Amino acid sequence: MSSELFYQSITSLAAQLAAKKLTAVELTQAVIARTKAVDSRVQAFNSYDEADALAQAAASDSRRAAGQARGPLDGIPIGLKDVIAVAGQPLTASSKMLANFVSPYDATVTRKLKEQAGAVVWGRLNCDEFAMGSSNENSAFRPVRNPWDLTRVPGGSSGGSAAALAAGEAIATLGSDTGGSIRQPAALCGTVGLKPTYGLISRYGLIAFASSLDQIGPFARTVEDAALVLGAIAGHDPLDSTSFQAPVPDYRSELAAKKGPWKLGIPKEYFAEGLDPEIGAAVEAAIAFYKKQGCEIKEVSLPNTQSCLDTYYIIATAEASSNLARYDGIRYGHRSKSATDAIDIYAKSRAEGFGAEVKRRIILGTYVLSSGYYDAYYLRAQKVRTLIRQDFLHAYKEVDALLTPTSPIPAFKLGEKSDPLALYLCDIYTIGVNLAGLPAMSVPCGFTKSGLPIGLQLIGQPFQEANLLAIARSYEQAHDWHNQHPSL
Numbered sequence: 001m002s003s004e005l006f007y008q009s010i011t012s013l014a015a016q017l018a019a020k021k022l023t024a025v026e027l028t029q030a031v032i033a034r035t036k037a038v039d040s041r042v043q044a045f046n047s048y049d050e051a052d053a054l055a056q057a058a059a060s061d062s063r064r065a066a067g068q069a070r071g072p073l074d075g076i077p078i079g080l081k082d083v084i085a086v087a088g089q090p091l092t093a094s095s096k097m098l099a100n101f102v103s104p105y106d107a108t109v110t111r112k113l114k115e116q117a118g119a120v121v122w123g124r125l126n127c128d129e130f131a132m133g134s135s136n137e138n139s140a141f142r143p144v145r146n147p148w149d150l151t152r153v154p155g156g157s158s159g160g161s162a163a164a165l166a167a168g169e170a171i172a173t174l175g176s177d178t179g180g181s182i183r184q185p186a187a188l189c190g191t192v193g194l195k196p197t198y199g200l201i202s203r204y205g206l207i208a209f210a211s212s213l214d215q216i217g218p219f220a221r222t223v224e225d226a227a228l229v230l231g232a233i234a235g236h237d238p239l240d241s242t243s244f245q246a247p248v249p250d251y252r253s254e255l256a257a258k259k260g261p262w263k264l265g266i267p268k269e270y271f272a273e274g275l276d277p278e279i280g281a282a283v284e285a286a287i288a289f290y291k292k293q294g295c296e297i298k299e300v301s302l303p304n305t306q307s308c309l310d311t312y313y314i315i316a317t318a319e320a321s322s323n324l325a326r327y328d329g330i331r332y333g334h335r336s337k338s339a340t341d342a343i344d345i346y347a348k349s350r351a352e353g354f355g356a357e358v359k360r361r362i363i364l365g366t367y368v369l370s371s372g373y374y375d376a377y378y379l380r381a382q383k384v385r386t387l388i389r390q391d392f393l394h395a396y397k398e399v400d401a402l403l404t405p406t407s408p409i410p411a412f413k414l415g416e417k418s419d420p421l422a423l424y425l426c427d428i429y430t431i432g433v434n435l436a437g438l439p440a441m442s443v444p445c446g447f448t449k450s451g452l453p454i455g456l457q458l459i460g461q462p463f464q465e466a467n468l469l470a471i472a473r474s475y476e477q478a479h480d481w482h483n484q485h486p487s488l
């Protein structure tokens, strides 16, 4: 474990805070200093407010001095993807459309982190515009760079959340995952990333991309840290009607209790053409590890895998075209200065405010919903979505969880993939999970010969995050990948 404060885990820092060997202000200062030292190269932050973070940290220290510390996250700096609202702070979705927007309220996850857990909410992290992308190059402001190799992408769309954590600019971060946007950047930056079951976490205050797919989730240095953050943000919220009504387990203590061995499925469709051989070998080694631990390994089939990409790009774009209709230059965001009447305000504001990928999605989504095409595309995609979910539920009759690579390729060079389709293929192993509403995570499982991180994806059963975390933890405890850091 690194001795640098900014590279330590929440559990380690929480112990030092509890023992009064460290203050939240000292920790926050270390994270701020690290951010100032490296972020001109990493470009993970869209904005941050030092004074505000230090004030939150000072409040945490006063609580602790009064014997009122709120638990392991109290005083821990946690960065948020710039699609999650923080009252009084900018909220841009990395879009020109919202470049000057300040959020009037906190998202539910923000409120829970601040008020219930006592965390220091630290900065707003760069991402692909409106969370659409797999490389962070769609940010309207600047791309994020991968801390392991600054000439490469960090993945996306939550690239800033992954890169900031990997670079020591936060102790944990939150991202959002609609088709892989937490797991894929976690894999490319060598962090843990968890996309919870649809409905586990409130999306109130999350800028909507595709509402039947979007979930918020944590990036963390260790599986246990991810369990802690998950526990702090999960649970029913009357402000999000899709949030599930069920008690939130204590994920950390469940981690200790669940020991396996588990039955693990290997979906054969996920090991086909297009998988980088070094990633394939790292994932095979992880499978061999589980086998040695006494887990039963079974090949399973998810026959509709080949339809996932098409289905996703119909449903996600349809929902995006509807969600993004609100950016009309009147109620929210950018308003064109050259517009002359109401229709002109809509047209010009949207033309000027949205980037190329966002426009592409709106056009695609409007097309698949238009009369005459609705049945042929949107309705059919909904039916295929049901088949995709059934594939997973069928596999879960035989196994507890699935093991796959997270991304078919390691971090690629900035600018290397200019064809949108080539970028859409980055999500080939992650989008089925969103269509099926399942929980899944990426954990570090090695490095390529050129030193780029590799991620192992574990896919769990609905609302069985505790099992999923325990399976991931058993791998992490026997490996040292998560303790390695980029030299910046």
Ligand code: GLN
Binding pocket: 131, 132, 133, 134, 156, 157, 176, 177, 178, 179, 180, 181, 182, 209, 316, 427
């Ligand atoms: N890369 C996918 C897309 O561009 C997923 C994005 C996400 O999960 N937010 O839509």
